[in-house]
Amino acid sequence: MEIDKLLLDASLARLHHLAPSQVELAKLVSEVVRAVTEIFDLAGAGVLLADADRALRSIAAADSSGALLERVQEECGEGPCVESFITDEIVVSEDLAAETRWPRVVPALLDGGIHAVLGIPVRLGGGPIGTLNVAADSPRVWTDSERDAMVHFGAVLENLLLAGLIADRNDKLARQLQYALEYRVPIERAVGYLMATRKTDSVSAFEILRRTARNERRRVSELAEAILARRRVL
Template identity: 45%
Template sequence: MERAVDVVNTMFGYSGAGLMFAEEGRDLRYLVATDERGRSLEGAQLYLGQGPCVSAYEQNSAVTSTDVHTDPRWPKLADRLHPDVRAVAGVPVRLGGEPVGTLNVYQSTAYEWDESDVQALYGYADVIEQLLMAAMAAEEKSALADQLQYALDYRVVIERAIGYLMGKHDMTATEAFTGLRKQARDSRRRVADLAAEVLGEGAGELR
């Protein structure tokens, strides 16, 4: 995300940029900014709970300001901003059509944002959405890989415990595994941990 924000300035020639993302409670939080001026913009908005970028998130649409120091919509914002933050534009960053944050850019002088600026920012916000989706998919694959590795690592222990229970209680493999899994769930433990205990203690008594 830091690299993605840095590229905004290179591509579009703005004075600075930043990203804010929402937490589970849908409150925006600072993520990354290109410089101190950008951090003052995001910090001021988060402190006051208002500003062009906050409005872009709440309205799920682009919000621009020619000069935030004189914009009557957010009269308290100027006092907390770096003096070089003047014109500001914010567009929502979405996932599945719902806003999850904002992409914010600023100019150090007053500037009239036009439709080409807004559309360019929307296009780049779409790129960030694709990055987020790729990261989420990678995380899901990693979690699945961990689960599969866990199953492989403990397969032998579980199978041995099932064999022990089958012999001790005259059960089928399905009955032994079902009972082992139920007891693990009831005691909020992992099946592999319970299987190791069954083998270690030789108890194997199912409830």
């Protein structure tokens, strides 16, 4: 898709000037998601944030497609956006119908009219705390200019979240953001431990951690800390 550079620059400039000290942080995140959807003519977009209970939790979605994209990945613990968070890299799918990487989420996304997805890591405090996720309603070749622009929107999101923390907000999203920073490290370390002991990749290790916590009705962060303290062997 050809990007309207003037519209893109104007949108980024407007978002850069949003102030978490004056507006609810969740509304600012939703503004970024809405802008991304409009600029790129997307079926949906949203943001996933690291969470102590479920590993990842949806905090914003532009519409029903964005909500579906996030809900399915949150429930299944796999998908392009989950993988983007785990690997701290951009993850792309240009045609979900041809995908073999995420067998549990792809059928639901296709049934919901989502055919292409892009996951962008959102970083804070030296590492990923979540992802900016976008969806198209038909197969789509994500161009280099689109990817670069999405990274810029991800940077805007990072700046807003950081400013929200500095502003010492006590609203729900600010508290969840603090949780994300606190629990990201033990979850990452537990994933690394499982990779070494299970001889598996990071995505599979993350799923082992998430699935075990869910089966035992424990918080992912609690299980991660038990694994690191060698009080739990998976």
